[in-house]
Amino acid sequence: MPNAAPRTPRLRRVDARSSAERIIAAGRNVLGTGEGSLEQIATEAGVGIATLYRHFPNREALVRAVLDDILETDLLPLITDATASSHPRQSLLDIATRLLDLITEERGLVTFVGNFADVAVDALRRLSDSLRPLLEHGQAQGEIRTDLTADDIPRFLVMGVAGLALPGTTPGTRARFMALLFDALNPASASPLPSAHTDTEGDDLRTAISSVVRD
Structure with missing residues (x-):
């Protein structure tokens, strides 16, 4: 019987995790x-509104959790598998294409929270940090231009989102222009990039995302 006492708090912690996971999935x-x-x-999660607020006190907190879930379940496994790829530029293209698919599928997130641009910037930065090993691998393999940095990746992805995640864009059109966009990463005959300006770090990316969201 001495082991009986700890069980109640342990079960409560498990239930709390389960409730949070159900809320994220329902979101x-x-x-x-x-x-x-x-x-x-x-209602979809099978919890009361008070339970939802206990885990996620506002819409922004819930959207951040959903974006983290998307990153963890849909994108990071692809990135992990691609890190040692023999064709890293194609792997990066596949990941970016999957990201565009997810943005199209999860469009409701954009209108659910007023400051989606701020939330998206944080998610894109985490994604770019995760992509850094793949980028460096591609540069070492001679498949990706060496003057591209991990900090360029979020802006590069937003360029794709701006034109290719709009309603009505067909998968064929998206694939065609994603291939064209990613040709810019090819080091063959690439023009040197101008120096990056980081004095307004994040502001330009936030503005770009806001423009995409308004469209």
Whole structure:
């Protein structure tokens, strides 16, 4: 019987994790269909609204958690598998294409929170940090231009999002222009890039995302 005492708090911690995970999954399901509310998400998760607020005190917290889940489950496994790829530029293209698919599928996230640009900047920075080993591998293999930095990747991806994640863009059109866009990473006959200016770090990226969201 001496082991019985610790079980209650341990089970509570497991239940808390389970509730949070259900809320995040419900957030993806509800917002994946378009507009949604916190009450709808709570109902989908099978929890009360008070439980939802205990885990996620506002919409921004929930969207951040959903974006983290998307990164962890849909993108990081692809990045891990691609790190030692014999064709790193193609792997990077595949990852970016998957990102565009996810942005299209999860469009409801954009309108669910007012400061989506701020939230998206943080997610893109985490994604670019994860892509750094793949970028360096591609540069060592001679497949990716050496003057590209990991800090360039979020802006590069936003360029793709701006034109290729708009409603009505067909998969064929997206594939065609993603291939064209990624040709810019090819070191063959590449013109040297101008120096990057970091005095307004994050501001230009936030502005670019805001423009895409408004469109």
